[in-house]
Amino acid sequence: MSGPLSFASAAAWLDGLQLFKIKLGLDTTRELLADLGSPERGLPVLHIAGTNGKGSVGATLAAILTAAGYRTGFYSSPHLSCVRERFRLDGQCITEARFASLAGRLRAVLGERQPTYFEATTLMALLWFAEERVDAAILETGMGGRLDATNVVTPLVCLLTDISRDHEQHLGTGIAAIAAEKAGIIKPGVPVICSGREPQAVPVIAARCRECASPLFLHGRDFSGQLEGDGRFAYRPLNGPTRAGLPLALPGAHQAVNTALALAALELLADCYPQAAAAVPAGLARVRWPGRMESFTVEVDGRSRSFLLDGAHNQAGVEALVHSLTRGYQRERLVLVWGNMADKNLLPGLLALLPLSDRIIFTRAEPVRSASPEALLVQLPPEHQCRAECAATVAEALARAAAASSPDDLICVAGSLYLVGRARQLLLGEDCQ
Known part of the structure; x- marks a missing residue:
């Protein structure tokens, strides 16, 4: 060059x-x-x-x-x-x-x-x-x-x-x-x-x-x-x-x-x-910190949906997310869009989120270091697997979440900052214009 x-x-x-x-x-x-x-x-x-x-x-x-x-x-x-x-x-x-x-x-x-x-x-x-x-x-x-x-x-x-x-x-x-x-x-x-x-x-x-x-x-x-x-x-x-x-x-x-x-x-x-x-x-x-407990309402495929994006990417971060969801964010149902890096053991945090989640959609933001959705699905206890599914891309996961929810529900995207970043880009566009 x-x-x-x-x-x-x-x-x-x-x-x-x-x-x-x-x-x-x-x-x-x-x-x-x-x-x-x-x-x-x-x-x-x-x-x-x-x-x-x-x-x-x-x-x-x-x-x-x-x-x-x-x-x-x-x-x-x-x-x-x-x-x-x-x-x-x-x-x-x-x-x-x-x-x-x-x-x-x-x-x-x-x-x-x-x-x-x-x-x-x-x-x-x-x-x-x-x-x-x-x-x-x-x-x-x-x-x-x-x-x-x-x-x-x-x-x-x-x-x-x-x-x-x-x-x-x-x-x-x-x-x-x-x-x-x-x-x-x-x-x-x-x-x-x-x-x-x-x-x-x-x-x-x-x-x-x-x-x-x-x-x-x-x-x-x-x-x-x-x-x-x-x-x-x-x-x-x-x-x-x-x-x-x-x-x-x-x-x-x-x-x-x-x-x-x-x-x-x-x-x-x-x-x-x-x-x-x-x-x-x-x-x-005036403080803003996108992708960390960030909530907004936006249209997805013509449907108005409420989102919560949180780049909880380690056990302590997921625990803070669980604490917040337990005490706030009024909703009828919670749809969880989840993906984490392959080198992260976030299963304990994910298991803590399961009782709060009515539906779970596993996906990945990028193919190199992210855990595959199928690998995440098999880690769930059998009684929870019936509420979970896999999406090959973040765009597909968001579309499925929107279709499976109502305006009174909350769609939470979490588990990886790479996942949250891709989801935010698809939903809101670039933060730097």
């Missing part, structure tokens, strides 16, 4: 870097950053790691800082349907032209080196944020922390969301091992905001903070968030009186904790972002 890249050719080049390849380590990222002029140096970074909730916390931080008038970059992963979703500036996706330009500049310095897909997008994000002179660069780790490609920065604050068992083939077996990898983003002297909801993770994180002389602030001990009902929540800050009646745009009880993490981080950074506190109500009201 030679000459300027189009967006299509840039996206195809990235896909050629093996979207699903995982390579833990920082050497390639550091070498390429140096060749790009070290754009990460001096970036005002808010760094987020954890198993669940990273995106919600990042989206909340971005919404508040943008509402306060700060130029705010947000780098997240994975994307649902378009790679441009990973790169946002003041809430807007990167343009196709800028994306292609950044990809071309990265490609020009590679030589014989071949970064992974995630390393490449991380490099592009850091370069873009530096060139845009952002006031805040919110970086979400991809999987772990210690060896994650984003861990080349010295942030203003580190945030650790809920930690649970996931990616154990890469991060180690058990909560303590996973927590140690996530805590690897902690840098000397940099304050740490932590959800602290997993008892086995807290001692590991606390030990890392002591090693780095980094102050640790725990949800429930030093600050907290609590649902008040009617889409409101109360925040007990690190200092001062509780702020009650705050809007909470993201649904789910777990979002009270995620929102509190974001508010505590901004409280610590009040000297850097003095306008943020006043912008909290407006920012919270």
